Amino acid sequence: MTRGDGNARDRRRDERQSAPKGSGEAGRARAQGGRQQDRDGAGRSQAAGRRSAGGRAEAGGRDRDERRGSAGRRSAAGRSDRSSGGRTAPRQGAKSAGRPHRGESADPPRAVARDVLRAVRERDAYANLVLPALLRERGLSGRDAALATELAYGACRSLGLLDAVIAAGAGRPIEEIDGPLLDVLRLGVYQLLRTRIGAHAAVDTSVALTRAEFGAGKAGFVNAVLRRAGEKTPEQWVDALAPADPVGRLAFEYAHPVWIAQAFADALGARATELRDVLAADDARPLVHLVARPGDISAEELALVTGGEEGRWSPYAVYLEGGDPGKLEPVRAGMAAVQDEGSQLVALALLNAALDGPDTGRWLDLCAGPGGKAALLGAIAAIDGFRVDAVEPAAHRAELVRKAVHDLPVDVHVADGRASGLTPGYDRILVDAPCTGLGALRRRPEARWRRTPADVRELVVLQRELLTAAWELVRPGGVVLYSTCSPHLPETVSIVADAVRRLGAEELDTRELLPGVTDVGDGPGAQLWPHRHGTDAMFLAALRKPR
Numbered sequence: 001m002t003r004g005d006g007n008a009r010d011r012r013r014d015e016r017q018s019a020p021k022g023s024g025e026a027g028r029a030r031a032q033g034g035r036q037q038d039r040d041g042a043g044r045s046q047a048a049g050r051r052s053a054g055g056r057a058e059a060g061g062r063d064r065d066e067r068r069g070s071a072g073r074r075s076a077a078g079r080s081d082r083s084s085g086g087r088t089a090p091r092q093g094a095k096s097a098g099r100p101h102r103g104e105s106a107d108p109p110r111a112v113a114r115d116v117l118r119a120v121r122e123r124d125a126y127a128n129l130v131l132p133a134l135l136r137e138r139g140l141s142g143r144d145a146a147l148a149t150e151l152a153y154g155a156c157r158s159l160g161l162l163d164a165v166i167a168a169g170a171g172r173p174i175e176e177i178d179g180p181l182l183d184v185l186r187l188g189v190y191q192l193l194r195t196r197i198g199a200h201a202a203v204d205t206s207v208a209l210t211r212a213e214f215g216a217g218k219a220g221f222v223n224a225v226l227r228r229a230g231e232k233t234p235e236q237w238v239d240a241l242a243p244a245d246p247v248g249r250l251a252f253e254y255a256h257p258v259w260i261a262q263a264f265a266d267a268l269g270a271r272a273t274e275l276r277d278v279l280a281a282d283d284a285r286p287l288v289h290l291v292a293r294p295g296d297i298s299a300e301e302l303a304l305v306t307g308g309e310e311g312r313w314s315p316y317a318v319y320l321e322g323g324d325p326g327k328l329e330p331v332r333a334g335m336a337a338v339q340d341e342g343s344q345l346v347a348l349a350l351l352n353a354a355l356d357g358p359d360t361g362r363w364l365d366l367c368a369g370p371g372g373k374a375a376l377l378g379a380i381a382a383i384d385g386f387r388v389d390a391v392e393p394a395a396h397r398a399e400l401v402r403k404a405v406h407d408l409p410v411d412v413h414v415a416d417g418r419a420s421g422l423t424p425g426y427d428r429i430l431v432d433a434p435c436t437g438l439g440a441l442r443r444r445p446e447a448r449w450r451r452t453p454a455d456v457r458e459l460v461v462l463q464r465e466l467l468t469a470a471w472e473l474v475r476p477g478g479v480v481l482y483s484t485c486s487p488h489l490p491e492t493v494s495i496v497a498d499a500v501r502r503l504g505a506e507e508l509d510t511r512e513l514l515p516g517v518t519d520v521g522d523g524p525g526a527q528l529w530p531h532r533h534g535t536d537a538m539f540l541a542a543l544r545k546p547r
């Protein structure tokens with residue numbers, strides 16, 4: 001199966017021929033989604049059921065502990081046991097997994113997790129790039145890979161909470177602890193507080209990792225701090241260390257910086273009682289979302305081929321439980337790609353917006369890298385006989401766009417969207433603006449600890465300028481769709497309100513551009529949420545230029 005040959009090519013050609021050139025009907029009919037009944041029916045309940053069965057990947061850890069005897073038996077009791085009281089403190093210098101020689105590790109999954117934490121701390125690496133490379137390099141697969149993944153990603157997500165407990169246990173600020181020891185402590189405290197791994201296994205393995213690398217003295221320090229961390233249940237640590245105010249307490253409990261939890265609460269507005277659900281959704285393992293490229297393969301076919309489930313909202317979405325999507329034949333053939341369903345909805349909303357006047361087929365993606373939405377727009381443009389321009393200033397990201405759209409009617413321009421040099425007159429423009437990414441924290445383990453409010457101040461200036469540039473490029477009667485993968489109000493409704501006031505834009509009811517999607521707010525903008533929709537927290541607002 002290769003993209004563009006056989007049935008797929010025929011189907012695309014047929015669709016082009018059956019759609020009157022320039023009408024845009026075929027593509028937009030697809031954008032509206034022909035599977036509404038499906039989406040409202042079985043697909044939804046199955047997806048919901050599977051999601052609730054998800055949660056933390058604890059199986060790998062539990063299995064390991066069960067193989068280890070007493071620690072495993074304790075772990076089988078799980079977190080609920082611990083919440084009812086204290087735990088047996090591990091013995092000082094307890095026997096560990098085989099006393100490896102200095103520098104060696106008898107525990108490859110934990111060594112990988114530790115090395116991911118080290119890369120994130122020392123060189124600002126991205127955990128989701130470092131981990132797959134390390135797993136490959138060290139030949140880990142199956143349960144070992146699952147355990148390494150759970151520990152590395154889980155600890156990265158929980159850094160703030162872990163550090164508060166470590167500082168309390170060590171009796172000193174974490175800045176005064178050697179970095180490599182801090183990595184092992186984070187790994188240990190994460191296992192103690194946020195997994196079902198038993199206390200003895202969590203402490204012993206951390207001590208063994210330390211001893212193997214640094215010798216007995218430092219191993220004693222790690223043992224002492226972890227013993228203290230293990231003296232309280234997670235709930236007791238929250239009671240002891242969390243701020244008293246409700247948002248601060250929830251932020252601590254769900255390991256988010258307070259300013260981010262407050263940003264979510266502000267965006268939820270009257271429904272701020274959902275804050276706990278939003279924060280919890282950031283820690284849940286997200287399903288993999290695929291997009292079935294229009295004209296190449298249907299979502300139904302893709303679900304059949306991959307063993308996935310058709311999506312709830314986008315007619316092109318398929319959900320997978322996990323695995324490496326890059327190994328799937330339709331993905332390798334370019335007929336499908338990884339793309340959050342919320343991102344698919346953003347691209348489709350642009351096409352669903354009513355223009356004042358005909359669609360002449362000039363579409364623009366002003367912030368295109370790495371090309372997910374440009375590829376979806378391009379695939380629909382191909383069916384309609386239309387063209388897309390895609391702008392991206394970062395050369396390496398522009399290259400990713402080129403790869404994503406290589407056989408589609410998309411022209412990639414390496415340029416700053418604020419001064420692209422493109423000729424005005426576009427019918428539809430997408431401004432998928434650079435943003436804090438607070439709506440996609442579940443997919444980027446350490447991101448919540450990297451972002452700061454100062455980032456917001458810089459980004460809102462850029463967002464405002466990009467929207468202004470788009471306004472200059474759209475024709476009278478055309479539509480600009482502004483979107484962010486962040487629900488933070490200064491990046492969303494404030495930017496749009498400013499554009500309406502400054503530019504005289506007509507704001508459309510964006511909710512109507514998301515057929516079948518419920519619960520996206522009071523309008524006119526629309527806000528998706530992981531806990532409500534299973535998507536990233538994408539914001540979108542459609543603006544039409546008066547004639």
Ligand SMILES: C[S@@+](CC[C@H](N)C(=O)[O-])C[C@H]1O[C@@H](n2cnc3c(N)ncnc32)[C@H](O)[C@@H]1O
Pocket residue numbers: 343366367368369370371372373374391392393394397415416417418432433434435466485
């Ligand atoms: C949220 S991402 C876009 C995601 C993309 N639409 C997709 O679906 O794959 C924002 C992109 O804007 C780019 N960007 C940053 N500054 C920009 C500028 N001045 N003009 C245009 N794009 C910019 C970033 O490099 C990044 O690739």
